[in-house]
Amino acid sequence: MSVVAFPQNITTTKFAEIMRTSTESNQSPEYDNLKAKLLDRSALIGVIGLGYVGLPLAMTFNTAGFKVQGFEKSPQKVDFLNDGVSYIQDVPTADVAKFVKKEFFSASVNFSKLKDCDVVVICVPTPLAKSQDPDMSYIISALESIEQNFRKGQLIVLESTTYPGTTREVMLTRLEAAGLEQMGKKFECGKDFFLAFSPERVDPGNPKFNTFNTPKVVGGVTEACGDLACIFYSQVLEKIVRVSSPESAEMVKLLENTFRAVNIGLVNEVAIMCEKLGIDTWEVIEAASSKPFGFMPFYPGPGLGGHCIPIDPSYLSWKLRTLDYTARFIELANNINSSMPAFCVEKVAHTLNADRKAVNGSKVLVMGVAYKKDIDDLRESPSIDIIHLLKERGAQVHYYDPFIPEIAYEGIEMKSATWSEKLGAEYDIVVIATDHSGVDYAALLKNSKRIVDTRNVLKNFKSEKISKI
Numbered sequence: 001m002s003v004v005a006f007p008q009n010i011t012t013t014k015f016a017e018i019m020r021t022s023t024e025s026n027q028s029p030e031y032d033n034l035k036a037k038l039l040d041r042s043a044l045i046g047v048i049g050l051g052y053v054g055l056p057l058a059m060t061f062n063t064a065g066f067k068v069q070g071f072e073k074s075p076q077k078v079d080f081l082n083d084g085v086s087y088i089q090d091v092p093t094a095d096v097a098k099f100v101k102k103e104f105f106s107a108s109v110n111f112s113k114l115k116d117c118d119v120v121v122i123c124v125p126t127p128l129a130k131s132q133d134p135d136m137s138y139i140i141s142a143l144e145s146i147e148q149n150f151r152k153g154q155l156i157v158l159e160s161t162t163y164p165g166t167t168r169e170v171m172l173t174r175l176e177a178a179g180l181e182q183m184g185k186k187f188e189c190g191k192d193f194f195l196a197f198s199p200e201r202v203d204p205g206n207p208k209f210n211t212f213n214t215p216k217v218v219g220g221v222t223e224a225c226g227d228l229a230c231i232f233y234s235q236v237l238e239k240i241v242r243v244s245s246p247e248s249a250e251m252v253k254l255l256e257n258t259f260r261a262v263n264i265g266l267v268n269e270v271a272i273m274c275e276k277l278g279i280d281t282w283e284v285i286e287a288a289s290s291k292p293f294g295f296m297p298f299y300p301g302p303g304l305g306g307h308c309i310p311i312d313p314s315y316l317s318w319k320l321r322t323l324d325y326t327a328r329f330i331e332l333a334n335n336i337n338s339s340m341p342a343f344c345v346e347k348v349a350h351t352l353n354a355d356r357k358a359v360n361g362s363k364v365l366v367m368g369v370a371y372k373k374d375i376d377d378l379r380e381s382p383s384i385d386i387i388h389l390l391k392e393r394g395a396q397v398h399y400y401d402p403f404i405p406e407i408a409y410e411g412i413e414m415k416s417a418t419w420s421e422k423l424g425a426e427y428d429i430v431v432i433a434t435d436h437s438g439v440d441y442a443a444l445l446k447n448s449k450r451i452v453d454t455r456n457v458l459k460n461f462k463s464e465k466i467s468k469i
């Protein structure tokens with residue numbers, strides 16, 4: 001994450017653009033109080049879940065002059081952060097060290113400090129359960145911590161990706177009940193406390209777009225909630241896009257990720273069709289991209305990875321199933337995308353066959369196990385599926401990844417091979433699964449017997465040794 005200088009005051013025009021209701025004193029004292037604290041940046045910001053989303057967000061608020069209290073389940077992560085060390089690639093250790101030293105940032109496993117926070121942002125994981133249904137346990141656990149420390153005047157914002165309805169159906173109902181328990185009187189949302197949804201759009205490893213310059217969508221439960229959430233984010237982010245409800249904001253995120261999953265599914269199917277037709281998929285996509293309107297290129301690959309694209313659309317299709325509707329595009333895209341690792345392994349088998357070799361007993365090097373280039377994140381990586389499938393067929397599999405020195409994930413425990421120009425020569429076949437920059441692909445090609453290139457990283461080389469998907 002690049003550190004940027006923040007404007008000390010947002011302009012009147014910017015304010016007018018995002019405010020829906022009057023900013024005059026027709027609001028509750030809690031509203032006026034929090035607004036004043038946000039504008040003079042004396043509000044204490046609590047962030048629950050200090051991972052890929054929460055930690056950059058915390059640093060962004062620190063950079064703008066806010067004090068941030070982080071809350072994290074993992075004591076190990078808390079120790080790292082309080083020692084001034086970052087474990088997130090996009091967050092420099094120097095930033096964490098600087099803000100810890102200035103006493104602008106600290107992390108804790110003690111959630112009672114939530115009571116001191118004026119704003120609480122929830123950035124916990126939203127994975128799928130084994131049944132492929134949403135696993136809401138992390139959101140519920142964060143919510144329980146808030147409930148136990150809830151007080152009047154707080155703004156709670158959910159950033160974790162989830163199905164439309166979560167903020168109102170799950171969060172609002174429980175927070176109102178928590179207020180009743182604490183004060184003996186129902187807390188009114190929009191007056192006594194404030195609640196909004198604002199999806200995170202961070203793209204790890206993206207050198208151009210970070211938390212600061214990626215527009216932020218915000219939807220409040222009431223107009224006052226939306227106002228305060230917009231004021232909150234506009235203190236630190238370049239552009240706020242306000243929508244009319246948390247449901248719209250929840251759906252925005254799912255549309256974005258479903259759009260990607262469906263288009264990747266389409267182009268993966270195009271790759272399967274081109275294989276059958278003997279046509280070069282990549283050439284077709286490149287030529288189609290010359291159309292200056294009405295076409296946007298997506299690229300095939302070994303399958304979807306990461307915490308968002310393979311998972312988030314299933315939150316939407318689950319919700320629709322509860323309404324007796326089948327989200328057909330999502331189901332089809334899931335089906336095609338999840339078949340890609342097997343397609344790649346078939347390509348390996350086919351390529352080895354040309355050399356009269358079987359997968360069983362062959363030595364295979366998987367180049368890249370991160371789910372996308374130049375990052376160190378393994379989550380949902382299709383490389384893991386490829387390794388499993390190759391091993392099941394009897395291959396001796398090794399991997400090389402400059403960002404991931406070892407794997408202990410989903411039943412695989414391996415250490416990365418050491419890079420040398422001759423690395424490829426030790427294997428019957430190499431599968432390029434992640435197109436990390438900085439790898440000497442010319443040397444790899446020169447010394448390898450066969451290469452299956454799932455990312456078209458060898459597009460500038462011509463060789464009989466290369467098989468593309």
Ligand SMILES: NC(=O)c1ccc[n+]([C@@H]2O[C@H](COP(=O)([O-])OP(=O)(O)OC[C@H]3O[C@@H](n4cnc5c(N)ncnc54)[C@H](O)[C@@H]3O)[C@@H](O)[C@H]2O)c1
Pocket residue numbers: 048049050051052053054071072073074077123124125126138141142159160161162200201202203204307308
């Ligand atoms: N990583 C991305 O690129 C990305 C992008 C956009 C949106 N999102 C969404 O943001 C959310 C967070 O994702 P992430 O990638 O930051 O996850 P992450 O796993 O990197 O971080 C989540 C952190 O929350 C902690 N945690 C879990 N339960 C907790 C609890 N009850 N209290 C305190 N801490 C808790 C975990 O220990 C972990 O450190 C998810 O909903 C995800 O879908 C992620």
